[in-house]
Amino acid sequence: MTYTRAEFPIESHSAPFHEVDCQVKSNEAINDEYYLLILNAPPEILDCKPGQFFHLLCPSKDGRSPYLRRPMSIYGYFPDKGELHFLYKAVGEGTRTMAQLEAGERLNVLGPLGSGFTIRDEWQNLLIVARGVGLATLAPLAQEALRKGKNLTAICSARSPEMLMSVERFRALGANVLTVTDSEGTSGVDDLEGLIESRIAQSGVDVFYTCGSNRLLKLLQRLGAKHGIAGEIALEQQMACGIGMCQCCVRSLRRGGEIVYERVCKEGPVFDLQEAMEW
Amino acid sequence: MTYTRAEFPIESHSAPFHEVDCQVKSNEAINDEYYLLILNAPPEILDCKPGQFFHLLCPSKDGRSPYLRRPMSIYGYFPDKGELHFLYKAVGEGTRTMAQLEAGERLNVLGPLGSGFTIRDEWQNLLIVARGVGLATLAPLAQEALRKGKNLTAICSARSPEMLMSVERFRALGANVLTVTDSEGTSGVDDLEGLIESRIAQSGVDVFYTCGSNRLLKLLQRLGAKHGIAGEIALEQQMACGIGMCQCCVRSLRRGGEIVYERVCKEGPVFDLQEAMEW
């Protein structure tokens, strides 16, 4: 059931979001660990920004019902096709029950939520550094960047070449894709640093985008400070409400000489790279 | 998994019972309210006595998982076919999830449990008076009685003729079946009393068997006392363990001038008619 928000008397400081039951179009394993979920979604929830997420009510399967919703980045939103895509790793109870969803079944989603990435007009050369499910979060950013005619380089890192998802997706969008993997011994911090420095030297970089690991955060903070390059990072945190009410999802940020706490679901998940703190 | 009971060092004061996962052979509505469930069952749980019951672990469906098991009388046990039958009414959460079981799915059952009906050698003319799901409980008794060559009359009572289940079953077994219904106005206590009195007058009755309602209990207690006719009644009570451990399923009984409490799951569900008390 939907309830009217017509008389909504507050100046909305957030874009509208919705709770909707969507039909599963497909839900398939793309390798040993990752799944691609495609939902048929109504237009009102497809007005998304790269970096935003949905809060998913995992189905109950085999007598297990994960209680809370699970936050999941938008991997793709296609208003024309009426599709919403998620790329996820089955790690625990919630994502494992999600992996059992079959075409035709329904999934309740809440979103789009949070604030997405910024692409300033003056930024021309964008560099994405991503690993694991971080690729999911950054794919819509790549799409948007290329729509805006930016030059985009994506460094995709993974355990082994087989785990390098989305490389094709980035390439198809026209990005310049570089891959590094643990198994080939090319994904260490030093290797990455060299790769990025040469990128900066060659064509210049105006902004870094990343998500996830402490290691990448530290490296990019250092390079950003050194070269005066802007940056944004998408962070994760346990969530209950997903819409700013419960204050469980805070992260500490360094801002103006102080430590401040902001909600990943509301002020985030995307934060300024230099403000973000290791955890 | 089954655990050995081989070293079982107690003189077993109860027959063996088992916890087994059975496959559903069929599970169909037989009218608006009642369902017939047929399980493929291994031989060790088919050594049953009429009046015994199983404790069923209802499946979890649509995110609802009834927590406790549900007691259900054996409607039929067929070691030759390897089948176990239950006749049940969908009344609440547990039985409603049971009604959703489909052929091929599994149901965990514990049993056979409790003590069944007695058929003394000296009893020749048996009278069953049953209504609703009581028919389920009494069907195996009819089968056993006729196997033993007894004369059996079954008075089946229901709201309306459509709700008269098992009549065919009783007839097929060779019982003399009388039907009374509310809608025809033939099921009142006075009508029943007349019917039973004439039965007693005509061919004699050695024992009454019934289950369920207070109304029938009172009537049969009165007629039993008046004519010196033995009787047994199957009683119900909420159950947790089903095997005698928790003491939740007690019923009060009048015995030797005292009121005593016995467990429906262990000393029952079948009790002496005259000892049973209204509730």
Add this chain to the structure above:
Amino acid sequence: MVDLAVKIGSVALKNPIMPASGTFTEDLAGVFDLDLLGAHVTKTITPEKRIGNPTPRVCEVQGSMLNSIGIPSKGVDHFVREIVPIYQKFSAPLIVSISGNTMDEFARICEKVSVPGVAAIEVNISCPNIEEDGKAFAMRPSTTLRVMKVLRGATDLPLWAKLTPNTGETPDVARAAESGGADALVVSNTLLSMAIDVKTRKPKLGNLMGGLSGPALKPISLRMAYQCAKSVNIPVIGCGGIETVEDVVEYLIAGASAVQVGTATFVNPTTMPRLIDDLRAWLFAEKFQSVNDLIGSVRDDEAADSVVFMEAAP
């Protein structure tokens, strides 16, 4: 037409459904018209700015959750200046939840939030406080009485005392709150619990322990709501594990005049408006003209009086 209106002392609610403190902000207006609700209850605030507890601040347990948010707060001045005005745009009464580390602090904040636009003050006497060794005031009748008297002296607004399940003396605490001047009881807050990650062997909450909320809590807080309704003459507001209309009805039958919905809103943000619709439909189907006829209608006459005040499980 079924009448859903109830009164909590002098505060009139158009229906008995309102949010629980800490599980609601104006952000929910993104999902439905907040004026559908019987009242608005804000997150507990403290006199000074506070950061709150370390993360993770929530975790799941079977079919429910634990939280140890702590009480991050921008302080009462910010609240009165920035937040109270937001709620003036609604017609639903505004209930402000407050807490303080000492009786003195508590009294001070109580005065400060007694401003126009606030319909009642919910006093969260169920969180740990310094003066009492980290125990909550509402764990004991004596401390409950003392703090309620102090608060009663600090404001003319109705005071709703929010009780804790972390006590074995619920009826006594309820009576103490009433004697101390409470105008209603909110029953209850979360129950101290714990969960450990078996892989890392670390507590799942940054703060080690936290409060249980959601369905697992319901039989406990329903029992408390019943005990309170039997023990006092002021209205009781049920809270704990409410998800379905049957849950709401159970609390009302037990004697609650209204209910608060917390965790369920996290799972389904439209829970509250759905409950209002469902309650209306349920009352209609059961032929009630007014929700007030349902309140306290529990058929407990067969049970001995002494049982009602039983305080340990048998």
Add this chain to the structure above:
Amino acid sequence: MVDLAVKIGSVALKNPIMPASGTFTEDLAGVFDLDLLGAHVTKTITPEKRIGNPTPRVCEVQGSMLNSIGIPSKGVDHFVREIVPIYQKFSAPLIVSISGNTMDEFARICEKVSVPGVAAIEVNISCPNIEEDGKAFAMRPSTTLRVMKVLRGATDLPLWAKLTPNTGETPDVARAAESGGADALVVSNTLLSMAIDVKTRKPKLGNLMGGLSGPALKPISLRMAYQCAKSVNIPVIGCGGIETVEDVVEYLIAGASAVQVGTATFVNPTTMPRLIDDLRAWLFAEKFQSVNDLIGSVRDDEAADSVVFMEAAP
């Protein structure tokens, strides 16, 4: 081979899995060999014959159950004569649970069950008693200390004190039980709760209220087990909502030296032997040689000491 043996004071158990009082009788031998278990714990008995509470004595709540069986008992003489001998045929130690309405009665039954064949006495100080206005001894440190001293004087057998969650003073009660002479703590009994049938508007239990057991209780009794393990030097036995090997492991990590399984046996009568197998497999997979290495291994060092004794949810 993984070593599952643990010691509860002087009582040696071949594994840490045993039944909870009131949820086990020799009837379970119909399902598995009872000598698989670490110990046998019998239903609480009282000095005199008792009928128990009115029916219905159990009901379901979401994913758990309530009970108010009361303590139907054939009396201690019958127990010593008829029941104790049954358990002599097993090698698992026999733990006898007792209770009394007054301290005096309690001491008397404690003497009476101190017979050969009984390995330890579990004293159920968590059910309502007459001298204390229907409160349980274990609701307060003072009454806990008093009753434990009396019981300590009445027997030379090990005394396991069974605590109640119906209190806000768990660490203090635990210390009182230890000072009073308890050799171990069983943590814990059921939590006072209620459920109402919305159709009939009657309480679902004949006794109005009853005790919550099963999964919903776990985060609460796990928290108590942790608090107790931090508060005393005697062994703690965890109890409440255990269903899976992860539940067992959680209690052991929190500091429990063994666990009791109650309600889960009603749902799946082979739960206990399955847990023993699963625990062995879990320890093996995680490369533990002995279950003793897991006990108390919680990584809580980051949390401040004060937090451990927190008694209200934040």
